[in-house]
Structure formats: structure tokens, C-alpha cells
Amino acid sequence: TSDKRIALSNNYAGNSWRQAMLQSWDKVTKQAVADGVVAAADAFTTAENQATEQAAQIQNMILEGYDAIVLNAASPTALNGAVKEACDAGIVVVSFDGIVTEPCAYRIAVDFKEMGRMQVEYLAGRLPEGGNLLEIRGLAGVFVDDEISAGIHAGVEQFPQFKIVGSVHGDWAQDVAQKAVAGILPSLPDIVGVVTQGGDGYGAAQAIAAAGREMPIIIMGNRQDELKWWKEARDANGYETVSVSIAPGVSTLAFWVAQQVLDGQKVPQDLTVPFLQINQADLDAALATTPEGGVANVEYTLEDAKKVIAGAM
């Protein structure tokens, strides 16, 4: 595939997760280009997080004549028109994280529902008698938000000793989450746990500390500041929790999958990647490898990709 050109279509770059994703892509694909595995692997980001803009971006990639497009989609369905056009033009489309439903595309999906459900399961293990939960959601109207939230609610159904007494939208932005939590806290009864969508744990902890409440179990989202806060709390009073999110490096997995498809390998349309979970025991190791202010990450190699593909066959 040394003459093939691959493009990354990304819809958002405004948070640390996406920045880490772009960096992983850059690192791995640069090496791949240098090794002559592919001819080019260019990354494109739209200025605003909008399906329409990303659709235009994909159309431009078609015009540019890329052989494959690796895609983190702003919407699972709104890009189907553009993706279909790309497929029709003979382009391989591999979507990851934000996947698309268009059947001709490949999907590297994260089980967001499971990511939500397992948070409640973890809490059930820690607090068998249950209690009240606060849910921090993402951006209303976005697929990921809806999925994780659905998973959390499924978890609460499974473990009926828990009750969600408050739910706020943090828009996946630290400051918004902190503000929303601070606003709802006064009206909440005692809460035993905070279920999140990733990265909002630190803000929630700040708000709860400011209100002088007892610290509930906050599910973390693999951000370095969260891990650090967790470590400090653990060292101080043995605080225990779990951290879960997807690794931004999943973009590199998508890259290798695209490369495999271009190479003529048989690849199933639907692949799954596990999310990256950090338990109490892994905390120190994870913190050591996570850059200051960054996100816990793993990058994938060609071998990893082959394993994932083989596993799905």
C-alpha cells in the first residue's frame, strides 16, 4: 500500500482528548509514511463541530482523490450522504469513536452504553446498599451523550438500589460541568456517587469540595488532573474509585484498519475496541505514563490491529 493516501477527517479539536487523538495520529502515521507503508496520511479538522462542515470536508477529500478516509464523525447519520458519495467513488471509509451508520463504511465502535452501565455496576460493587447518584451528561442532542446516558440508566435499572436524583449537562467542558454541578448541589440530598461521561470528574470534585459536602465516589475519565486528584485523595484518606474513557489513540487503530483494507485484507464491517479502564491498582502506573495535563492513552500498532480484526472474524 505504499502508494496509497489516507486522510483523517476530524470534526472537533477543542479539547485535550481530541488533541491527544491528533497527536497519536501524527506520531504513528509519520512513522508509517517514513517506513513507506503509505504514501500520505493527512489530518483535517473543521473549525466548528458541525456535521455540515464535515460533510463538505469529506466531499473535498473525494475531490482530492484519497484512497481511504478515516473518520471521527460529528453525527452518526448526518454524514451518510457524503460517506455514500465517497464509497461510490471507490474510497474506503473507516469510522471510529464517532461512527457512521452508512453500511458501506467500516466502524470501530466503542460500546458507549456499556461504558455507562459499568459505572453503575462498579458503584454497586462498592456500595451494595445503593444510594443517590448525580449524573453529569455531555452535549444535548449528540449521539455519544445519548448512548452513555442510556447505559447509565440501564445500569440503574439493573441495580435498583441506586437512584439518579440529579442530572446536568456539562457539555463535555470542564467549566460548564463545574458550574452546573455547583448550581444543582444545594437542592440535592446526600449523594453517594457521581456518574460521568469522561473528564468531568475533576470539576465535580471541585464543586463538591467548595460546597463542603462529603466526597462521593466520582467516576473519573482518564484525564491527568483527575488521576492526580484521585492519587492525592487516595494518599490522604484512601479514596477509591475507577476511571474509564476511550483512548484517544484509537485513531491509530482506525488508521491501521484502513491500511489493511487497502491492502486487500478481509476486514469485517464492524469492529469493537474496549474502553480504557484504570482501576485503583493501575493508578500509579497510569499516572506515570500520562503527560502533565493530558489524557491517558494507548497507541496501536499494525499487530494490534490485526489482532482486533482477527478477533472479530
Place this chain on the structure above:
Amino acid sequence: MRRDPRILLPVLSLALLLAAVFWVQPRAMSYFGINLLFNLAVPIALATIAQMFIIMVEDVDLSTGTFVSFVACVTATFLVETPLLGSAILVGAILVYAALGALIHARQLPAIVVTLGMSFVWGGLAVLILPAPGGAPPDWIRWLMTSKPPLVPMAIVASVLIAAVTHLLVMRSAFGTLLRGVGGNARSVARAGWNVTWLKAAAYGLAGLFGVLAGMSLVGLTTSADANIALRYTLLAIAGVILGGGEFTGGRVSPVGAVIGALTLTLAGSFLSFLKLSPDWQIGAQGAILILVLAARLILRRGRAAA
């Protein structure tokens, strides 16, 4: 002589940009290429026209984007499942727009606040209709938006049509002239015995109508909708009106210019992605190109003043 050459500037900047795009990406110079470059401009052009009707009466609409998103959600759900109810909702939305225009004038409310408030309302309704992305367009819209007329791509046909119809409506018809008069000097229109409240309602109603068309055509292209799908259109549409030679005050607008402005903005994005900049700077480059296009406007204007 003392005729307005304001349409010249948008045309020139579009031509310049198009030349640049063809230069970096010659493959774009084809039926297929032009269609890809411009088809997403059609809903933007319609939204820009909607915004233009509001700017024409000296107001600004901060809800264009959420309104188009709302319409898209309705189009992708109700209009497919229960076409009658769907149409009724859309007509109702246009009437709401008209009523807002009347309210804004009758009670002398600042349009920017009312439309800001409405942007929350439309956004909330959209989230209620579609909590997660989904839906599908009615077949006829999909067919219309993907049809391939001979010789000239659909995007161009549609743009020309939009420009021509709105030009006739706004610049040529007696009614359009009256509406522009409201923007130019509402006091004297009122003194001449017109009911300015009605006229404002009409301008807003037209904006609503074109917003509805924008949302419907958008779903035709994207094949599904979500509550955030067109948030960007608010600023894009304002920028389009200004790029097209419009001004915020005095009822000075140009429908043809607005459509060209929308095309220019769409093209600017494509031009950038053909340049393959580092991802760090891709966002900044969008700003830079906006500045360049507007600076070109200034240079052209200078040239004219010197001549």
C-alpha cells in the same frame, strides 16, 4: 453614473477564490467537482437569504442556526411519518416568525434579544424531537437535492434560482421595495400611512419561510438531522449577507450578493482543505481567509475611489 456597484465586489471575490481552487485542485473543474464544491452551499444560501430579510429591516437574527436545525429535525421526522402534521408544524413555525416580527415592532423590543431567546426555544424543541441524531428525509426532498440536471450541477441551478427569485421579490416588486423602505426609514414609511407592524411581520415571515427551505434542503443533503446540525448557520448567514455587500443598517442588502456571499464562504472552506495545512492552524486559516476576502473588498473599493 450614481448606480450602486456593490454587487461587483462579491462577484469578484467569488471568481478569485474559484480560480484559486481550480489552480490548486484542477480536478474540481468538472460537473462532478463543482457539484461537490457547492452542494452544501444551497442550504447556507437559503439561510443567508433568511438572515437578509431580517437585516433588511435593521434587525439581526441570532436564531437562524437553531431554527434551521429545528426545521431539519421536523423534516426528518414528522414530515416523513405524518406529512400533514409535519407541514402544519412548519407553517406554524413561519407564523411564529411573523408574530415575532410584529411583537418586536409593536412593543419596540430589541430584536437581538428576542431572537437570542428564540434560539434557545428552537434548540430546545429540536432536542425534544430528536434527542439523538437520526431521522430520514422525505424521498422527494432527497430526490430533488441529489438530482443531476444536464450540463449544470444542481447546486448551481438552485443557487441561480434562489438569487433570481429573491432578487425579483426584494429588489423589483412593489412589496419588496416597501420592505426595504422600512429598513431605510421606518418613520417615514409609518408617516405615509403604512402599518409597519404588518410589514415587519411580513419580513420576518419571509425569513421564516427561507429558514424552513434551508432546513429542508439541508436534510435532503445530509440524509438525517440532529439538534445541533446547523448551529453554525447563524454566523455564516450574517457573514454571507455582509460579504454580499449588505449592511447592518439602512436596509441596504443585495439578495444576489447574499447568495454569492454564501457560495464564497463555502468555497473558502474547501480552498483551505486543499492547502493541507497543519491541523493546528486549520481553524486559524478559516479566519485568515475570511479576513482576506474582506480585505479584497477594501482594495477593490479603494481602486474604485481612486478611479
Place this chain on the structure above:
Amino acid sequence: MTLLSKPWIWAYLAAALTFVPTAMLSQGVGGAWELVLAALTFAAFSVLVGLGQMLVITMGPGNIDLSIPATMTLAGTLSLKYMDGAAGTGAAGLAVALAVGLACGAGNYLLIRLLRIPPIIATLAASFLYQSLAIWSNRGLRIKPPAWLADFATGAALGVPNVAVVAGLLAVLFWVLLERSVYGRWLSAIGQNQRAARLAGVPVDLVRMATYLISAVMAALCGFLLSCFSGGAALNMGAEYLLISIAVVVIGGSSIAGGNSNVPGIWGASLFLFLIVSMLNSYGLGAGVRLIMTGVIIIAIVAVASGSRRAS
């Protein structure tokens, strides 16, 4: 002149109206006080950007600063990167943030003035550049603020949150500036009729530049405090302040047509915007309903406020 005829009173009434039902849900007096503190804290950030935006909006139609979020992000990012969490760098960090604000403001005005671009578009375009700069400079890594700065931003003096004290003092300063100073007069004149202002000897260029500088510096200050408050600068941290900065100005009773502005209303509107979200969250309403209610209430406030203004 009765209290009811003040255009800003409605923002406070609305804030009170949203406070009471929320406080009723809360756990006793302590809970209500907690809500007050939270409201003061978070409203302070809105006040900071709102004050700057108000000056810009006072200059009349077409004048809006859309670069506030990007300026906040850039100032927060650069200043925290400069301090790198080290002790004893607080003043220098603040200086860096304010310098970023000055630079952004100067950039905005340069585009507006030299290229004669309408301010809405100029600040929008510039904001993309600032955002890119922020990404390029730190790639979204969240660097922690020095400990004492973080403590200051989250702390309180005599029970009042420090950030609220800062925003309160600045609001007083802005009130004096607008109501009593020559600059305020000039600004108002420009907002009413820029051409006539120039012919009456108002230094229009100076005032306009100063205004864009002030707006950007306020955004930078807000970005600095916010990133100290929330434990680091994030690339998307200013996003919601775009609409908020405009909303607090107009809900606060300033005339959007320019030439007339209103400082007390900014505080009222900022409190209201925080409290309404709290109220709707506390009552467990979903995002859709929450958005709709917010919109309807905003419209209702201006409708009532303008009705009473005309009646008086």
C-alpha cells in the same frame, strides 16, 4: 423615578423569581446560602465578560465582540503555561494574561479599522486565529495554576467569594466610567450617531480602540480567573461565554441599539442566567425543556421591561 422604571430592575426580579423555587428545594438555610454563594461565584465570570461586551454593544448596531471565548482561552492557556504552576509567578501570570488581552483587542481593532471589516465579522475571524494560537501553543494540555492563585480564585473573603468581589469592584468602576466619565459620554455619542460624534469633536478612533481593548482585556481577565478557578485552561473553556456575554448585556436592560448602557443590570442578568439553569436542573427538567424555558423567560423579561419603560 420609581424603582420599577429602572430598566435593570427586571433582571433582578427575574433572578429572585428563579432563586426562590430553587432555594425551596434545598436543604434548609445552609442550602440556600450555598446557592447564593454558587450564584455569586459563577455570575462573577459572566459579569466580567458582560461588562466588556456592554461597552462594545453600546457603540451601536453591528458592534459585537465575538472573540471573547477565544481571547479567554488564549489568555488562560498562555498565562498558565507561563506560570507552569510555580509559586511566586502570580503577578507575572496576570500580566501575561492582560497582555494577551491587549494584543487580542488591538488585533480586533486593527482589522476593524484598517480593513474596514464590520466588527461582527472581524472579531469572528480574529477569534479563529486566537483559537489556533491557543491550540498551537499548548495543545490543550491542562496546566495547573499555582496553588495560591487557585486558592484565591476558589476562596472567599468575609464569606463573599473572591471572584465576586473582583467582579463587583470592576462593576462599580465601569458604572463610574459609563455614567460619569468623559469616555462614557463619548462612547454613548458614538453609539447614537458616529458621524455626528466625529463632527462634534469626539475622538472616535481613540474611543473605539479603547473599547475593543477593554473588552478583550476583560475577557482575558475572566479567562485567567476561570482557569485558576477550575484548575487549568481548557481549549473549549470560553465557548459558553459567547452567548452569555451578549445575553447578560441585553437582559440587563442595555439598549442594543447602542448609546445607552446599564451596569447594575449585568449583575442581575448574570445571577439570573445561573439561577435559571440551576432551577431547571434542580427540578429535573431535561435539556429540551430547560432550553425552551430559558428562551421563553428571556423574551418575557424584555417584553415586560420594555413595556414598563414605555409606560413611564
Place this chain on the structure above:
Amino acid sequence: MGEAVSAQSGVAGPPPAAAALVELAAVRKHFGAVRALDGVSLAIRPGECLGLVGHNGAGKSTLVSLLNGGLEPTEGTIRFAGLEGPGAARRAGVRTVFQELSLCPNLTVAENLRIPDHDLAGPGWRRRARAAVRESLAQVFPGHRIDPDDTVADLTLAERQMAEIAIGFASGTIPARLVILDEPTSSLDAAIAEQLLAHIRRFCARGGAVIFISHLLGEVLSVASRIVVMRDGLITDERPAGAFTRQGLVAAMGHVGSVAVAAVRPGPQAASGEVTVETPEGIRARRGEVVGLAGLAGHGQAEALKRLYLGRVSGWQASRTPAAVFVAGDRVRDGLMPLWSVRRNLTLSRLVALARAGLVDRAAERSLAEDWRSRIGIRTADTADPILSLSGGNQQKVLFARALATDAPLVVMDDPMRGVDVGTKAEVHAMIRAEAGRGRTFLWYSTETEETCLCDRVFVFRNGRISAELTGAEITEERILEASFEMKEVRP
């Protein structure tokens, strides 16, 4: 009283005799405590040209708004050829040219006809509008240079006023029967104004009626068939035009004494003071001199003044003593701050000097405003009143006061007496002379030759260039007119 009764019962009965176009019966109009009109009865019949005069704030424009249907009377009735109620004025063929220009600047001249003519619509309306406007322009202002397709914003002030007048007289679906002209000649030069007067005479001879409001009494005397004098909201005198003399008219308006044009010729120091102004066009002025710019309207005088002013006063700094101040003639566009009070409008140019440590000294501000209110006779109860509640002429006085209240050595005036009544004019002339005597230089563009003749030195403009420089005894109406029209008459 009897009239009011018949007006009420007249709705059902036949229209009253002599078919008056408009009839006002005991009409009052109050704005809060201000009694703008305090019981006015008036009838206008076809073929008549009614001259309406009165001091600034006498209530003339208020009367116009009532006649036009724009305002509802507080008391009393108005009937239009037997019709009453909203839209009656328009249906009766009443057309109005307002004191403040009221065209839509973003439309073309022809398109502006659409605003007053409600029935102008349907296919070909633009062609019809163009034809009607072109015909009317040719009739009223033969030799004009306005194209019906010109955008109004691109016209000079005089051209805009001409266009608006032409639209007032243009043929429409409802023909014009009564045309109300509120200070129509205020920005026209003498030659164009004469064309208008001639047209009014023709129009009335054909059976049309005109209400003509002006502070230029010569015009009123020469065109009106009947003159009505107003004072403080009341009609104080009403006679056929022949029965008035200029002096009599002035007396009837309530101005006593020195209204006669008193041209105090330059003091000795004026001729010898140092040259303080010198422009590329060739305008020169000395310290203490009153220099006039003359010529037909729109020949570059206003532009030259603006260039000069903007060149001297930077947009980047302000000082206690500005290098120059400007008095605007087009007050809505160039002068007023519409949201402000009279006081704030008045003190705007002197703010730096009124401030201490950047803050405005409000006591000093109030006393400055009060001082000028009485000095220049601004008719308002309180300087805290909004500027827009003042009559047009009084607003103009505020702008005057704004400029004179500074210590600027150069005062640039762009047709500043527009709409100012005779009495005040004389006072302002005297004030200008006194200030010049104290060393200020005045640059004064005026559309009234009579005023230009008061200057020490006059530059006549033609086609954007100076065609003559006149001084002292050379300054006569004939010389100015000559130089306005003849290019060869360069420099004596």
C-alpha cells in the same frame, strides 16, 4: 364651537359648502405639559397658497403632522374634503414634504414614490414610478441633474430635498390636491428655490392648494395668497398676503427690534490678523474674520468644509481647546444625539474642559447649558428634556450653542441657519460678529445669499472649485450670482 358640532353631525350629512380641502376646528395638541397647539381653526380651499410663519417652536410642524394624519389631535376635529379617520388625508390627496427629510436613503428616487403612493404596484410599477418622478422633476426643477434611478443616499442634501418635493407633486393614483411643504427651501439655493416658487404658483393656478412654511419671509410674501402667523400654539394673525409687509410680518411673529439685517462690517483688526486657514482649494481666512462660502448648492462647499474640519480635528485625541468646531446643517445626520437630553447634546464638544480627572463635572455642565439656553433662546422648560422634543429650529440652536460654547479658534458652519427663525437669526448673526471680534475665525457656508453678504470675505464655488473671491464692498448678491453661474469670472 359651532363648527365642532357641525363636524360631528356632518358625518352623515352632505359635505359643507365651498368644499374646503381641509378643515381644522378648535384643534389642540398637547405633549404632556407642552401645549404645542392650543386651539387652532383653519380651512384651506383649492387654488390657495397658504403661507405659514411663526417663531421656532410655534407649532407649525405639529400642525403639519396633524394635517398629514401622522398625529391625532388631543382635542378638536380635522376633516379632509368631508372624510375623517385614518387614511383620510391620503385619500383626499394630501401630500407632505416634512421638515426633516424623510426619503428612504437606500431606495432610488423613483422607488421612493412607492412609499406615499399606496396603490403604486403591479406589473410595470417601476416604469410608471420612474415616468411620474421624471415628469415632476422636469416640471418643478427644470435643468436638474437627478436621475430617477439614482439611489437617494448618493444625492447631495439639496438634491434630496428636490427629489422629495418632486415626489410630493408627482402624479399618482390619487392626484395631489394639497401639498404641504414644511421648510422646503431650507437647503436649496436661491435659484432653485425660485424654481419651486414658480411651480407652486402654477400648481395653485391649476386649482391645487399648497401650505408653505418658511422662515425666509421674502419667499412667503412672494408666493402665498394668504398668510397665517402662529405664536406659541395659536394663530395670532391671518390676512391676505398683500396686506402684510415684511416688517409687519416680523412684528406679528412677536420679534421686536433689531431684525433688520445689520451687517456690521469687519473691524480693523480682521483685515490684518494672521492667516489661520489655508486650504488646497484656495480658501484663506484670517483671525477674527467671517468668511463665507457661496455658490449653488452642491458645488463642493460642504465637502470642502468637512475636509478642512476633519483634517484639523483628529479622531485620536481631544483637547480642552479644540482646533476647530463644526456646526451641522443636516442635523439628523451630522449633529444630533437623538437619545440624549438638550443638555448633553449642548455640552458634548466642551466635555474635556468640563471634566476633572476624566469625570464630567455635572454642576458645571448644568450651568453651562443653562447659560446658553438663555443666551441663544432655546425654547425648552428644562435642559434635561430630550432633544427630540424640541422643534427643528430649536434643535438647530442647540447645535449652535454646542460649537460656540467651546474655546475653539475656528468655527466651521455648514449651512447652520437652516430652519432658524428670523428673530433668532439676527441674534445669532450678532453673536457671530461678537465672537469674531474676540478673535475667532468663522467659515460659513450658507444657501442664503443674504447671509453670505454679511461676511468679510466670500469664496464662490462652482463645480467643486473656487470661481471667485470677493471682499468688502465687492460682496453683493449680483456678484455672487454671477460667479456661481459663470466660470470665466475668475478672481477680480
